[in-house]
Amino acid sequence: MGPTTEPTVNDGLPKKMRALQYSKPRDFKVVEIDMPDLGEEDVLVKISACGVCGTDLHFHEGEFMAKFPLIPGHEAAGVVVAIGRRVTTVAVGDRVVADPMEPCRSCFYCVRDQGLLCENMSGYGGTVPGGMAEYCRYPARHVYPIGDLPSLEAVLIEPAACASHGIERMSPKVGSTVLLFGCGPTGMLLAQLLRQNGAANLTIASKGGPKLDLARQLDLADSYVCISDDNPSEDMKAIKTANPHGFDIVVEATGASSVLEQSIFYVRKGGTLVVYGVYDDAAKVAWPPSRIWTYEITVLASFCSTLKFPVVLEYVKTKKLNLKGIVNKTYRIEEWAECLEAVRKQQVVKAAIVFD
Template sequence: MQQVQAVVAKAKGAPVELVTINVPDPGPGEALVKVQACGVCHTDLHYREGGIADDFPFLLGHEAAGVVEAVGPDVTGVEPGDFVVLNWRAVCGECRACKRGELQYCFNTHNATQKMTLEDGTELSPALGIGAFAEKTLVAAGQCTKVDPEARPAAVGLLGCGVMAGLGAAINTGAITRGRSIAVIGCGGVGVAAVAGAALAGASPIIAVDIDPKKLAAAERLGATHTVDSSSTDPVEEIKRICGEVYEGAEGADVVVDAVGRPETWKQAFYARDLAGTVVLVGVPTPEMRLPDLPLQEVFGRGGSLKSSWYGDCLPTRDFPMLVDLYRQGRLDLDAFVTEEIGIGDVEASFEKMHHGDVLRSVVVL
């Protein structure tokens, strides 16, 4: 067992604390990872606010890259010294989805069996089964995805959640391709990643919607062809107008990604899509939120599909190495998502910056 410094949320809404935790040596199927960098994701704030579960105390952090330090018995996929991006979809290989070859839909994913604890023995709940705002963390070996060791940890670690969620929402869930249009509502880290994914796939037009000029500017830098300030313009009508000018007869975008996760933005996405278009919900709603009142005739009459996207429907072993290679080739600018690098004691301050829309990602560098 080792003792390391880590960021813990001990109670709902309370500021996070930097404390000493106990990390067990890896057992069967587990890996100990020395964390090099970990992004501050809005999901971590959701955990702190009690918006995901009530299993306090939480060990926060999950968008991480680092080096495997040790592995437990029977681990064959990774070994000490491997540079890895951590993921929260360590597929089981045994459920119905896995057996029919759709591993990206596995919901029986593995986490470490042993628990990390506070010094007094209180068990910690690691965010998304990872808990990487820590000098070292214990995960299931399947949560470690080997990537190019020359890649920058602060950038590629973001594939562990937000960037992969957005890229995958556009490319995997929305199946965006050349000759198709897309609108992204909400241009935080996940939304801008959806824009970047659409640009990578050759979509056009790529319409970014937000109320914050700084976020719209970031979306333009990552590939948006049009921006819409929804604080002063009806986004539904503007999306329809832009798409109608590019493709004669279009009544909206082929794919609309809701990266906010509120009933109001979901309704905008629903009405902003073309006939037989696709709505992708990737923004994380809170438990009390409900779908807006929509006439069932509208759902039936517009055709198409209404989808949710968990983790961008990614398969880490397939997608992470490919995206890191694109990053290394200069075709995917993951560095653009890193607004600032911070210390492990600065996570609480980064939450405040997130509230004000000042960052795409703060990244803890250890």
């Protein structure tokens, strides 16, 4: 959509802005670029904070739909500072979050109401400029008011939207037993939603460290298994001993193909394995078909989300989703290399880039 000549703006907007920009995989720097053009159905958001997740590590490597030059950032929150002349849903001054996924609405899958599978998907922070910049342009239909929700909690709305899509995909039956491998930020959100949507008994299995510590602190599960680096096989064996029939649902949310490969052996007869993590493009797994066949195991995946922000905001509004404390480290865009390394080494629970 071309720029309009009649945007509604705040006085004093700059002509240039700072942004974190990749010219190619692994090659990034902070640059000064022109402010985005504003279409008649667009809004301009001054970014307050933008969450960092494992997907950003894949973008860094040029994977997962990355299109260069690239301004990353798909978990953004900020303040509307300008609107196109046809925008009526938000106003200048509104604090908002932005849904980063934009289906084309005309491909084979979109016209069959499967927008998440769009063949021409645009992703803010993946294929079009995202929230690792002082300002970002979004279609007005992609932003949602958040009132006084703190920015460092608001950046979790996007991963929570992914979790809500996962809940719909797996459709837990009331009284389900669930094993969740991994308790990263998205796993923490998924755990909360699972316990409110059918999971009567939830076990979290994860490496020790700040993430598992916070999961315990937030009381996210009914039991916890710490998978040690020294003897992980014994810890995994203990899960089977305590649950000889396995679990109705096993969710692999670590993004480690080795864990995914073993997860099938924790699914009970008639149960479901959920492929939830984000894996390297080159990753492979090998499962015995006889196990899937004789146990009648359902294997399904949950990829990202679209149109789930309103659902998540209902949970937030009614205080059924606890977002406090998950973001525990903030960085400026000039500290991106340090931030990436901390995320890669799992030294933080959740990192965010901040501008305010």
